[in-house]
Amino acid sequence: MNRGYMGRVLMVDLSKGEFREEPIPEEVFEKYLSGIGLATYLLYDRIPAGADPLGPENVLGVVSGLLTGTGSLFSGRWMVAGKSPLTGTWGDANCGGSFSPAIKRCGYDGIFFAGMSEKPVYLYIKDQKPQLKDASHLWGKDAVETEEMLLEQYGPGARVAVIGPAGERLSLISGICNDKGRIAARSGLGAVMGSKRLKALVLDGKKRIIPYDREAVHKLSRKCNRWVRFQPPLGPSIGAALIGALLRVLPTAMAMDGMVYKMILRQWGTGGLNQMSPEWGDSPVKNWKGSSVDWPLKKSKSADPDLFKKSEYIKYHCYSCPLGCGGKCSMTGKYSETHKPEYESVLALGGLCMNEDTDSLFYLNELLNRAGMDTISAGATVAWAMECFEQGILTLDDTDGLDLSWGNSSAMVALIHKMINREGIGDILADGSRAAAEKIGRGSGKYTVHAGGQEPAMHDGRQDPGFAVHYSVEPTPGRHTIGAQLYYEMFQLWKRVRGLPKKLPFQIYHKNSKYRATEKHALEAAACSKYMNVVNGAGLCMFGTFLGIKRTPTFDWLNAATGWNKTPEEYMEIGMRIQTLKQAFNIRHGVDPRANRLSERALGIPPQPQGANKGRTVPIEKMMEDYWRQFGWDPSTGAPTGETLAGLGLSVE
Amino acid sequence: MSYTIIDTCTGCGACVRICPTRAITGKKKDVHRVDGNLCIECGACGRICPSAAVKDRFGNVCVMVKRSQWKRPAFAGDTCMSCSMCIDACPVHCLALSEAGKPKDPHGYPWLKDEKACIGCGFCEAECPVGAVTMVVPVPKEEPVKAKPARKAAR
Numbered sequence: 165m166n167r168g169y170m171g172r173v174l175m176v177d178l179s180k181g182e183f184r185e186e187p188i189p190e191e192v193f194e195k196y197l198s199g200i201g202l203a204t205y206l207l208y209d210r211i212p213a214g215a216d217p218l219g220p221e222n223v224l225g226v227v228s229g230l231l232t233g234t235g236s237l238f239s240g241r242w243m244v245a246g247k248s249p250l251t252g253t254w255g256d257a258n259c260g261g262s263f264s265p266a267i268k269r270c271g272y273d274g275i276f277f278a279g280m281s282e283k284p285v286y287l288y289i290k291d292q293k294p295q296l297k298d299a300s301h302l303w304g305k306d307a308v309e310t311e312e313m314l315l316e317q318y319g320p321g322a323r324v325a326v327i328g329p330a331g332e333r334l335s336l337i338s339g340i341c342n343d344k345g346r347i348a349a350r351s352g353l354g355a356v357m358g359s360k361r362l363k364a365l366v367l368d369g370k371k372r373i374i375p376y377d378r379e380a381v382h383k384l385s386r387k388c389n390r391w392v393r394f395q396p397p398l399g400p401s402i403g404a405a406l407i408g409a410l411l412r413v414l415p416t417a418m419a420m421d422g423m424v425y426k427m428i429l430r431q432w433g434t435g436g437l438n439q440m441s442p443e444w445g446d447s448p449v450k451n452w453k454g455s456s457v458d459w460p461l462k463k464s465k466s467a468d469p470d471l472f473k474k475s476e477y478i479k480y481h482c483y484s485c486p487l488g489c490g491g492k493c494s495m496t497g498k499y500s501e502t503h504k505p506e507y508e509s510v511l512a513l514g515g516l517c518m519n520e521d522t523d524s525l526f527y528l529n530e531l532l533n534r535a536g537m538d539t540i541s542a543g544a545t546v547a548w549a550m551e552c553f554e555q556g557i558l559t560l561d562d563t564d565g566l567d568l569s570w571g572n573s574s575a576m577v578a579l580i581h582k583m584i585n586r587e588g589i590g591d592i593l594a595d596g597s598r599a600a601a602e603k604i605g606r607g608s609g610k611y612t613v614h615a616g617g618q619e620p621a622m623h624d625g626r627q628d629p630g631f632a633v634h635y636s637v638e639p640t641p642g643r644h645t646i647g648a649q650l651y652y653e654m655f656q657l658w659k660r661v662r663g664l665p666k667k668l669p670f671q672i673y674h675k676n677s678k679y680r681a682t683e684k685h686a687l688e689a690a691a692c693s694k695y696m697n698v699v700n701g702a703g704l705c706m707f708g709t710f711l712g713i714k715r716t717p718t719f720d721w722l723n724a725a726t727g728w729n730k731t732p733e734e735y736m737e738i739g740m741r742i743q744t745l746k747q748a749f750n751i752r753h754g755v756d757p758r759a760n761r762l763s764e765r766a767l768g769i770p771p772q773p774q775g776a777n778k779g780r781t782v783p784i785e786k787m788m789e790d791y792w793r794q795f796g797w798d799p800s801t802g803a804p805t806g807e808t809l810a811g812l813g814l815s816v817e
Numbered sequence: 818m819s820y821t822i823i824d825t826c827t828g829c830g831a832c833v834r835i836c837p838t839r840a841i842t843g844k845k846k847d848v849h850r851v852d853g854n855l856c857i858e859c860g861a862c863g864r865i866c867p868s869a870a871v872k873d874r875f876g877n878v879c880v881m882v883k884r885s886q887w888k889r890p891a892f893a894g895d896t897c898m899s900c901s902m903c904i905d906a907c908p909v910h911c912l913a914l915s916e917a918g919k920p921k922d923p924h925g926y927p928w929l930k931d932e933k934a935c936i937g938c939g940f941c942e943a944e945c946p947v948g949a950v951t952m953v954v955p956v957p958k959e960e961p962v963k964a965k966p967a968r969k970a971a972r
Contacts, residue, residue, distance in 0.1 A: 235946045237900065265905050291839050291855060321910035370838050370908045372857050372940070385946035389898055478917055479924045483905055486898035488924055 166374035168234045168725035169198050173206070174272045174294060176287065178360050179220060179279030183294050188273065194728065195813065197701030198230035198273045200256055201742045203245035206276065208745055208816070213752050217249035218334060218359040220280040226325065226340075226365065227274035228267035229703010232484075233373030234725040235381040237388050238708025238716065240264050240483030242325075242342075243700060247753065248351040249359075250336045250541075250596055251617040253760070254639045254749045255351030256700075260482035260490075261343035263367070264703055266323035270369030277360055286364040288318070292371075299363035304329060306534035307341040314366050322368040328536025331358035333586050336595040337541035337619075345503045345533035346482075346490075350618065351640055352596075354536050376727030384717050384724060391423070391715045392486045398431050401439065401469035405461055408443030412456060412776040417678065421669035422654035422710035429489040429707055431473075434507035438467035441507070442515050445627040445776025449515045450570065451547040452613045452624075452765050455775020459515045466520040467510045475526075476504055482705065489707060495526045502530035511622035512543025513576070517550055521573035528580060535584040541596050542583065544619035546576055548597040549589075551611045557604070564588040616760035618642030626768045626777035629679055633689050633787045637802070639746035641760035645706050647692025649678060649685070656712035657691050660719060660732040664691050681783045686790035693795075694739030698722075701742065741812045744795060744804045748816045757802030761788065819856035819874060820863060822849050826870035832862035835936060837908040859908055859938035887937035888952035892927055897949040899924040903941035911935045 167190075175184040188202065196205045203225040215221035224246040231239040242264035248255025267275060270289045277287075284299040302310050307328040314324050323342070330338035331354030338354030339347040375381050411417070428436035441447040442459045449459040465471075472493070480490030480503065491504035509529050513519060532539045546568075552558040553568035560567070564582070566575045566589075582590025592600045598617040601609040613620065615635040621644035625632025630648030638646055658664040665684050695718075699709050702722055709716050719732045750757060761784060768781035789799040796808035809816055819840075822832070828846040840856045843849030848870075851862070863871040863879025864887060871879045890903070890912070904912045904927055911934040914925035927950075929935060942950045 233905075233944075235902070235944060237946070262901065262905065269905075319910065320913075370857055378943070382946040389947055393898070476923065479899070481899050481901060481924070484900045484902050486900050488899060491923075 166376060167193070167727055168373065168375040169193055169230055170268055170271050170273050170371070170373070172272055173202070173274045173276060176275065176277045176294070176296070177279045178277055178281040178285070178296070178362060181281075181296050193230070193726070195738065196742060197698065197722075197738055199227050199703045200243050200245065200697060200700035201738065202274055202701070203227045203243065203256070204254075204742050204745050204749070206274075207245060208749050210276075210278070211247050211749075214754065215247060217247045217252065217356060220278070222247050222356055222359075224277045224353065224356050224360065225274055226267065226276075228264045230701055231721055231725055232703040233265045233268050234375035234721070235378055235385055236704075236721040236725065237385050237392070237484055237486055238705040239703050240485055241700070241703045241705050242267060242348070243703075244340055244348050244353045246353055246356050248353065248640070249355050250352035251641055251760070252753065253616060253641060253755050254746045255353055256640055257339060257348035257350045257353050258645065258700065259340070259342060259346050259348035260485070260705060261346040262483045263323050263325050263342040265373065265483050266367040266369060268369075268373050269371050270367050271371045275365065277357075277362060280359065281361040284361045284363050286314075286362065286366060288366045290368040292369070302363050303332060307536050308344045308534050310364060311341075311344055314364060318366055318368060322366050324364055324366050326364040326536070327354045327357045327362075328534055330535040330537040330584050330594070331355055332363075333594070334358050335537060335583070335586070336599060337538045337545070338536050339538050341533065341536050345530070347533060347536060347538070349538035349540070350643065352538075375725040377724050380724035381721060384720050388711070388716055389486050391711055392426065392430070394423075395427055395430055398427060401432060401436065404428065404436060404469075405439035405443055405464070408440035409461075411444040415675055416672050417675050419653040419667045419669055419671040419673070420650055422656070422712050422715075425654065425710055426487065430487055432469035433489040433491055433504055435467070435472050435505060435510055436469045437507055438469050438472075438510050439464045441511065441622070443776070446624055447511045447515055447622045448613075448624050448766070450518055451516060451544075451551045451611065453551065454518075455772055455777065457775045458518070463518075463520050464515065466522045467514050467525065471522065472504060480504070485705065485708070487707065493526065495530070497523070497527055499527070499530045502526055503533065505529040506539075508622050509539035509543070512540045513546075516543050516547040516622065517576060518571035519573050519576060520571060524573035524577055528577060531577075531580065531584070537584060540621050541619045542580060544613065545583070545593050545597045545600060546579055548600070548612055549579070549593060552604070552608045555611070557606050557608045562589060613763045613766045614642065615762045616641030620644065620762060620766060623648065624777060625762060625766055625782055626772065626780045629782045629787065630685070630689060630692075632762055632767055632782045632784055633791055634693070635766075636761045636784060637757070637788050637791045638693070639743065639750050646696045647689055649688065651710070652688040652692050654710040654712060655692065655695060656714065657695055660713045661691070661736055662733060664688070679780060679782065681786035681790060683790060685787065686794045689787075689791050690794035691736070693743050694736045697739035697742040698735050701738070737812070740795065741814065744797070744808060744812055745814055745816070747797065747802070748804050748809065748814065751803045752816070758788075819853035820851050820858060820860070821872045822851055822862075823870050823872055823878075824848060825868050827868050829867065831865045831867065832871065835861045835865050837861065837936065857908060859936060859940065861936040861938060864937065886954055887935070888939065889932065889935050889937065889955050890929060890941050890950045891953050893949045893951070894926055896947050897926055898947060899926055901927065902944050902946070903927050903950050906940040906944040908938060908940065909934045909936055912941060
């Protein structure tokens, strides 16, 4: 029976150079979906407790989604999972591009790597014959060069995922790239791939992906596409920035509808909020210490979305995406083109470091993509170093003569080069801010902003406490793509799932209500986590799901593609099961969930004296406890209780 | 389920050369075999076989079609959403996205880049959710050199 998934995974033992195909029983897909759920199910058992993330015991999973290739829209996301060397917790990262269907076309739902190779290798799969090939000639090459070389060798039909020099040098903030610069960056899984000396995956499969009812899936896709294609003219991007300024001044906030964000994405991409976000306090400034006052429109003009759009010569769509938020931009200097810098990259390398040099943003974006390093963590680490320099903790002697004063873009470029090559101070900074602060000491730790070692993304929990909660409580700490109060408004889950609080679009409420630790907020946060696990199991893109559950019919697509007849509530239970198993993974590996709480500065302790988030503090302890209670986990420790585990049919040690 | 080859096979090897997944094996002048595990049912072997020796999954013997008469994809630009599903679905990688967008419509659109490689399987048509791909028998193009003097004469 064809149900959209392939029903097999490939286990690669890199130590022995052996392959093993494993059939996955149908019940597993029904209980965990594919994608991140399948990875969690398999890796929970296969990574032994206390395993060294950079040792042979760690298993790296590269998985596709359940809906990928079935004809549903937004289903081009692939995920990598394993134990994170950055945080020591469960780690996963998510990436778009054209790699996700390639995994399934090789006949697998996922490819898992255990052990460690002695010499650099890459995996090549064609005609369902996996082989490990020597990668010595590719080792040291950057991600784009490697991909070009492999594509030249294997033809345009091959799909390549690759680590850059940062991953090879085991930088704990490195990721895995595909499509010449799209990167699964978070959780430091590039270092895991580097530690296994696996340079690349080259997939050239031709298997067909057959859903249960293709016509039903297509019908839902056509309906969804009509919403995506609805695009009135938006005017210049400064309009969005001014709306941001207005939202900052008003004492009220408004529930958002995902259609608004969709229009911004289609027009400018994620960068559409480059100027708006710092204005209304969503983006941190100056290593989370500054505010909209330090980063006014005059300065944020360097990241004007219209300016970025001028250099964009074509839109970039991931596989099966009608929206196309990405773009390819031409640029001058060493590199001739780059993927349009994403919001997170621009704000992390821009506002967070007070960098007003647009050219340097483009250059650093391409440089970090090629190196396979996470732009968010790299930007946050540089910002931290800049604050240490300002405070006198780091001196010119420490920084090898680099003047790391705020906004010095040439020093930033030099420093990031050093981080990629692990030279001098770069060697210390290449493992992220927490590890660097531990090595440097001298009180530098209090300037780091992280959750369990992972630098949070450019969304401020002091503006939307939902972000602070998810940064702190997720089994993959510091993650911004799971939930927030804003996300809950856009998912519109109450329209399909019973028992969830309504938050009608454009409904106006007082800002103070966001900061109250109420059961309603906990319920919303838990719903976001559960839903995003379903979305990641299905391989859908979060931006697509922002359209709302009625317009992006995740549950209906799943039912049509698999032939199941599950209710939305049943899917939410699957999401809860995945989340609980991830948390159980952390407990098994000796992680204290309380220790992953976000750094105090980002929670408004002490509150900011000025700017959009003036005087705001997030009651995080209460919010974390409430969240855990929603899942039936022990609210004081964050560990899943035996009762909850049994209720979800999970048997864990 | 897959395509199969029956006894009328003369072992000419035409199917071996066209099969995009290298599922067909056999000695020259001997009856060939299809590896069901590799076969993706694109039907190219059936269309190219000169001795009516290929059966599809339902057991019907495939009819040979002249290669110039094989259906090729035609794209409807206005309904296409640039999602590249068709490009991914193509087993011979003969489709590509156009490289430069227009200022008003900066998206890339799929086109038949390698016309000779197309095997007419129709997977691109089947996987397109919005029906922007249709398989049509190509109309022979008029030679542009011949067309020019004809137009002049009309004036």
